[in-house]
Amino acid sequence: MFRVEDVVVERRGTGSPLVLLHGIGHRWQAWQPVLNLLAERHDVIAIDLPGFGGSPTLPDDRPYDMLAAVDTFCEIMAAYKLDRPHLAGNSLGGALALEVGSRGLASSVTALSPAGFFGPVGRAWAIGVLSSMRRSAMTSERNRQLMVRRKPLRLAGGSLLYGRPSLLQPENMLGDLQAMANAPAFDAVAQAGRSYRFRATPPTVPTTVAWGTRDRILWPRQAKVAARLLPDARHVPLPGCGHIPMQDDPGLVARTILATCRRSEVGVRA
Secondary structure (H helix, E strand, O other), X not given: OOOHHHOOEEEEOOOEEEEEEOOOOOOHHHHHHHHHHHHOOEEEEEEOOOOXXXXXXXXXXXXXXXXXXXXXXXXXXXXXXXXXXXXXXXXXXXXXXXXXXXXXXXXXXXXXXOOOOOOHHHHHHHHHHHHHHHHHHOOOHHHHHHHHHOHHHHHHHHOOOOOOHHHOOHHHHHHHHHHHHOOOOHHHHHHHHOOOOOOOOOOOOOEEEEEEOOXXXXXXXHHHHHHHHOOOOEEXXXXXXXXXXXXXXXXXXXXXXXXXXXXXXXXXXX
């Protein structure tokens, strides 16, 4: 049975709340490189989304589409007594942050390479590559160890997700592979993603959309679509970063998120 109180969170720091949302197949540890930087200014809550990391799956009668994801996230916010927190999300988490922000339930939104701004080809590519990576991760523990301990294999595998895969530590990659292999919600979320595009009303709070210039999952040209659909948002590149930029350039990502939060706290709209 799904209980909100069983959702896994990592909480650090003090200040106004800032909730961090990971992408499909990932876990709260995706934010580990930036957590302490953000916690210097905020009460940071990094979440394992339902069916990922250590969090339980949703009930059988609840789908994994975006509408249900927003409703579930609102339940989590209510359980933690979070009233309009700042939101930052990556990939699927970026789309979720924008959707929650469009309902007026956030103080600011920072979306890092958010899903939902692709066309049919870009969507098929992203889901296909991530699904292929999951199948590769669903191997024996011995094979996963080989993948991460041998540098050429680690660099080859990491280059799809990271702009600077040489910075990735073997133990972190191993944990990510295990999380992807063991994510019970992966297939349902991927299936729901086949019909998802961002169509929500743009958030009216300060919003930043940031895209890694080396993103090989959600191609950087999708940033142009985001700029068209979110004209009042701030759109910035993340030079040298891949699909999961928190690992590639923690300082830049933290500054980008903190700047968005500050614009909210001084009353700037976008």
